[in-house]
Amino acid sequence: xxEGLSRRHVLRRLGGALAGAVSLTAARAAKAAVQKGLASADxxxxxxxxxxxxxxxxxxxxCIGCGSCVEACKAENHVPDSPVYFRTWIERYxxxxxxxxxxxxxxxxxxxxxxxxxxxxxxxxxxxxxKEEILRGFYVPKLCNLCEQSPCSQVCPxxxxxxxPDGAVLVDSKYCIGCGFCIQAxxxxxxxxxxxxxxxxKCTLCYHRITRGLKPACVEVCxxxxxxxxxxxxxxxxxxxxxxxxxxxxxxxKPHLGTKPRVQYAxxxxxxx
Amino acid sequence: MRIPPQLFRLLLLTIGIVxxxxxxxxxxxxxxxxxxxxxxxxxxxEARGARQLSxxxxxxxxxxxxxxxxxxxxxxxxxxxxxxCHGVGQAHADDPGVAITKPTDGLCIRCHEADPARxxxxxxxxxxxxxxxxxxxxxxxxxxxxxxx
Numbered sequence: 001x002x003e004g005l006s007r008r009h010v011l012r013r014l015g016g017a018l019a020g021a022v023s024l025t026a027a028r029a030a031k032a033a034v035q036k037g038l039a040s041a042d043x044x045x046x047x048x049x050x051x052x053x054x055x056x057x058x059x060x061x062x063c064i065g066c067g068s069c070v071e072a073c074k075a076e077n078h079v080p081d082s083p084v085y086f087r088t089w090i091e092r093y094x095x096x097x098x099x100x101x102x103x104x105x106x107x108x109x110x111x112x113x114x115x116x117x118x119x120x121x122x123x124x125x126x127x128x129x130x131k132e133e134i135l136r137g138f139y140v141p142k143l144c145n146l147c148e149q150s151p152c153s154q155v156c157p158x159x160x161x162x163x164x165p166d167g168a169v170l171v172d173s174k175y176c177i178g179c180g181f182c183i184q185a186x187x188x189x190x191x192x193x194x195x196x197x198x199x200x201x202k203c204t205l206c207y208h209r210i211t212r213g214l215k216p217a218c219v220e221v222c223x224x225x226x227x228x229x230x231x232x233x234x235x236x237x238x239x240x241x242x243x244x245x246x247x248x249x250x251x252x253x254k255p256h257l258g259t260k261p262r263v264q265y266a267x268x269x270x271x272x273x
Numbered sequence: 274m275r276i277p278p279q280l281f282r283l284l285l286l287t288i289g290i291v292x293x294x295x296x297x298x299x300x301x302x303x304x305x306x307x308x309x310x311x312x313x314x315x316x317x318x319e320a321r322g323a324r325q326l327s328x329x330x331x332x333x334x335x336x337x338x339x340x341x342x343x344x345x346x347x348x349x350x351x352x353x354x355x356x357x358c359h360g361v362g363q364a365h366a367d368d369p370g371v372a373i374t375k376p377t378d379g380l381c382i383r384c385h386e387a388d389p390a391r392x393x394x395x396x397x398x399x400x401x402x403x404x405x406x407x408x409x410x411x412x413x414x415x416x417x418x419x420x421x422x
Contacts, residue, residue: 031300038303039315049309049317064395066384068357075361076327092390122400123388137390162312172316207320214330221328223353223384224395 047211052166053232054205056219057244058141060267062226065090065139067119069218069227074118076206076217083115085192087203088143088218090117092126093271095135106135109271140272141226143218144169144190144203145253145261152182152191152202161200167232167262168207173199187257328356329366337369341416348417358415381409 073079073088096107114125117139150169153161160175161182171182176199183191183200194201206216210229214220219229230241244250248266254273255261265272276284308314334355335342345351356362360374387397404412414420 027299034300035304038301039305047321061392064384064391065388068383072328072356077324094390119383122382122386129389131389134389137388138392139390159312162310162316164317165309170316170320172313172319174316174319175313204320207317208322208324209326209328211321212326214326214328217328220330220354221357223350223357225352 049164049166051233054167054210055146055230055232055241055262055264056143056205056216057228057230057241057248057250057264057266059226059228059244059248060138060140060265060269060272062224063090063139063141064224064226065092065117065119066223067117068221068223069141070116070118072217072221073203076209077204079201080195082195083118085194085201086116087190087201088116088141089113091140091142092117092137093140093269094129094137095269095271096129096133097135107133111271138267138269140265140268141218142188142190143263144205145188145259145263146205148260148262149258151185151187151259155181155185157181168205169202170204170207171200171202173197173201176200187254187259188261326363327361329362331355333366334362336366345416348419350416350418376415378409381413381415 067090070086070089073086074081077087079085079087091111091113094110096110098104098107110127110129112127114127119125146167146169148163150161150163153163153169156162157179158175158177160172160177161169162172163169178193178198178200180193180200183193186202191200191202193199206214206218209216215229216227219227225240228240228244230239232241235242244266245264250264250266251268252261252264253268303313303315305314306312309317331342331354338355342355345353345355358376358380362373364371365373382400385395385397387399391397409415410422412421414422
């Protein structure tokens, strides 16, 4: 019998293997115990993100600037009341007449959005401009542009913000460390730091509503049907989003940045940024 | 070849650091991480259950108030949802005893106040000179804007 296969040797090897197996099972059990605390226990089932692709489109010519959407968004999502926090807001654009003899097509452009355009005090909220000086004006609703190449999720150092398979861009507030990189990265200014939770916050497309078959709050209350919402993977024959793309010429905001924003705007003027 | 002791210690230290990182990663990575991408898939589930509804949606109103919703659908205000004027309705839908906010003149003015930035298809008035001192509903029916009360 050679030395390598002595009884002592074999026993020692067997013992080692057994100890290894025991510690592996112990490690697996410990991992399972630790991860039980990391998984969400009360997960409501019955929604498969891969079966949907949500999209919002904006018809600028239908927007009357009433501010209902801004108010509804704040109410639905408990956005802090202070006039600096908005998940969606409305901007008023006023294109002034060019100076006499300037030989230009348009003059100065005035953009303002007092209190997110919520219009609590009516027209008085906005900067007063004499009617004779105005060439034309319009309102533009703004929200998360749902970029395909979202800069906000690219800069997040902890993987707390991400593009979901169903087309939303969400923030995992349990992972967010509140560094604010994403707020700087968003070229549309769609994010803010929640002063209470100290995490980044943004439009979620009312994720808690759309996954229950309801429209986002802003779409629900929009009186002019300026906001159109739909599921591109489940288009009904008379779907408003289908109708929008059939009848309107649409484009995204700031396409030159390469973020591939998915939100489409119809009736957009060259002044809109 | 003998490894110099200082290099050997450095190697041990490196193995220790990398090893403890790997152990921590093995235990602490959430099970749903990486299901859809470089994030926690459970965050989607949490986002779905994150909030209670405030707005019930037009369908919920239609369940009890179908007479009003059908009437509304025939007139110019057909694109206006119930909750745009009547306010958040989920609490009322859950318990009809909970009253909804009473609409006021301010709501009419919110949309119909004359404003140079508004599209011309929208009917607008000057609140300062348009029958001041009277309520909108004295002359207009909100659910049937084309008719006279």
